[in-house]
Amino acid sequence: MKTSNRSNENLIFKTADIDGKIYIREQKGYFQRIRRVLSYFLIILFVTVPFIKYKGAQAVYFDIALQKINVFSFTLFPHDLVIFSLVFIFFAFLLFYITKIYGRVWCGFTCPQTIWMLIFNWVERRIEGAHNHSKALDKQPLTFEKFVKKTVKHAIWLGISLITALVFISYFVPVDQLYLSFFTLKASSLVIYWVLFFTLCTYVNAGWIREKMCLHMCPYARFQSAMFDNGTKLVSYDQFRGENRGKRKISQEKKEGLGDCVDCNLCVQVCPVGIDIRNGLQYECISCGLCVDACDMTMEKFNYQKGLISFKKSNNTIVSWKKHIAYGTCVSLSLLAMLIWGLNWQNFNVNIIRDRQALYNINQTGNIENTYLFKIRNKSNQVKYYHIQVEGLDNANIVSHAKIKVLPGELNVSAINVEVDKPLAKKRSDIYFYIAEVGDDNYMAKKTSFYSGEGSW
Numbered sequence: 001m002k003t004s005n006r007s008n009e010n011l012i013f014k015t016a017d018i019d020g021k022i023y024i025r026e027q028k029g030y031f032q033r034i035r036r037v038l039s040y041f042l043i044i045l046f047v048t049v050p051f052i053k054y055k056g057a058q059a060v061y062f063d064i065a066l067q068k069i070n071v072f073s074f075t076l077f078p079h080d081l082v083i084f085s086l087v088f089i090f091f092a093f094l095l096f097y098i099t100k101i102y103g104r105v106w107c108g109f110t111c112p113q114t115i116w117m118l119i120f121n122w123v124e125r126r127i128e129g130a131h132n133h134s135k136a137l138d139k140q141p142l143t144f145e146k147f148v149k150k151t152v153k154h155a156i157w158l159g160i161s162l163i164t165a166l167v168f169i170s171y172f173v174p175v176d177q178l179y180l181s182f183f184t185l186k187a188s189s190l191v192i193y194w195v196l197f198f199t200l201c202t203y204v205n206a207g208w209i210r211e212k213m214c215l216h217m218c219p220y221a222r223f224q225s226a227m228f229d230n231g232t233k234l235v236s237y238d239q240f241r242g243e244n245r246g247k248r249k250i251s252q253e254k255k256e257g258l259g260d261c262v263d264c265n266l267c268v269q270v271c272p273v274g275i276d277i278r279n280g281l282q283y284e285c286i287s288c289g290l291c292v293d294a295c296d297m298t299m300e301k302f303n304y305q306k307g308l309i310s311f312k313k314s315n316n317t318i319v320s321w322k323k324h325i326a327y328g329t330c331v332s333l334s335l336l337a338m339l340i341w342g343l344n345w346q347n348f349n350v351n352i353i354r355d356r357q358a359l360y361n362i363n364q365t366g367n368i369e370n371t372y373l374f375k376i377r378n379k380s381n382q383v384k385y386y387h388i389q390v391e392g393l394d395n396a397n398i399v400s401h402a403k404i405k406v407l408p409g410e411l412n413v414s415a416i417n418v419e420v421d422k423p424l425a426k427k428r429s430d431i432y433f434y435i436a437e438v439g440d441d442n443y444m445a446k447k448t449s450f451y452s453g454e455g456s457w
């Protein structure tokens with residue numbers, strides 16, 4: 001096995017400045033294209049979803065004041081939140097499974113921190129020039145040109161942060177009102193506060209904190225290595241092929257004893273977390289594949305085989321079926337649980353409470369009567385009518401109105417009286433209410449009790 005004779009010499013080429021700032025070199029290539037496509041898709045989704053209308057209302061809307069969430073025809077209330085647990089469990093297992101197969105690709109390709117960090121870096125490169133120009137600019141004393149460049153860059157960063165914050169807040173404040181009221185300063189102080197708060201968070205996070213979030217604050221980064229094994233595809237440098245590394249000219253023949261690494265240092269310059277993958281697997285690596293693209297580009301120039309840095313398993317012979325089965329089962333079960341929840345979900349909810357004032361009454365016609373409080377929550381976005389039927393006692397009838405109108409999202413409370421016109425054998429009998437939306441056969445059944453009182457009749 002060949003080993004490096006350069007030890008830490010490459011540290012002098014690090015893109016990080018003494019103050020710790022990393023000047024990310026832009027890179028094109030296969031993995032960069034994948035990230036671009038994924039980023040465009042996710043950004044378009046994030047920005048457009050609040051503008052989608054469904055039956056005249058915002059299709060996806062978190063109404064904090066009324067404690068409900070609209071998702072197209074679904075309106076979820078606090079007692080529906082089990083679906084969120086199931087969704088989180090499903091995505092957690094899916095993330096663990098993907099991490100087990102491909103390492104931290106979530107971090108490198110789809111994490112908002114990485115996407116926004118690279119957007120901000122793109123802006124910086126357009127204004128300050130290539131990464132080394134940007135570094136030189138930072139070392140210069142303040143000149144008019146530097147002042148203008150820095151002002152424009154930070155203004156654009158703030159603009160992007162403001163747009164990000166407004167889009168995020170539009171999931172919680174009706175989009176029809178938010179933009180107009182914010183820019184005409186008619187929005188409430190609470191809305192203005194949250195928009196400015198998230199603007200600041202985005203600006204500081206993507207502009208200043210950048211990779212330090214991934215390195216020191218992200219909890220996922222801390223435990224993801226526990227999911228790796230020898231069968232996980234990780235970004236790795238082929239040390240056997242690359243060493244001994246050494247600079248050379250494209251036209252020059254490879255000298256005896258040199259490996260394929262031409263020590264161009266591009267893999268370090270493009271790395272958003274500022275590491276040198278040639279030093280081996282490091283926890284900082286977010287599996288973004290930028291160093292793979294950079295190295296492949298160099299290999300192409302030198303007419304060497306690509307893949308000196310690549311996504312690969314540390315042991316190709318290992319196929320950990322047990323882990324695939326375990327993760328696959330967890331993902332499938334959580335998906336199944338979500339489907340079952342969805343199939344059983346009804347867009348109304350009913351709670352029945354017996355009148356606590358009296359177990360029963362004798363009404364004007366001389367029949368025995370029980371009163372029930374029906375709490376019906378209409379979880380849809382339209383006015384609904386519900387009808388109620390009673391069963392379980394042959395001679396039981398609903399005295400009061402058995403059809404109830406409930407406004408969208410409203411919790412309607414109605415008293416329903418049930419009378420029995422014949423004496424009952426038992427003091428307490430089971431009784432069943434069937435509640436359904438008018439015109440729909442999908443009943444919700446509720447069991448409760450009917451009291452007739454001992455010796456009272």
Ligand code: SF4
Pocket residue numbers: 108235267270271272273274275276277284285286287288289290291292
């Ligand atoms: S080492 Fe390569 S894959 Fe890892 S973060 Fe740096 S550029 Fe991305």
Ligand code: SF4
Pocket residue numbers: 237242245260261262263264265266267268278294295296298308309
């Ligand atoms: S990009 Fe490839 S050739 Fe260049 S220094 Fe890195 S590993 Fe060596």
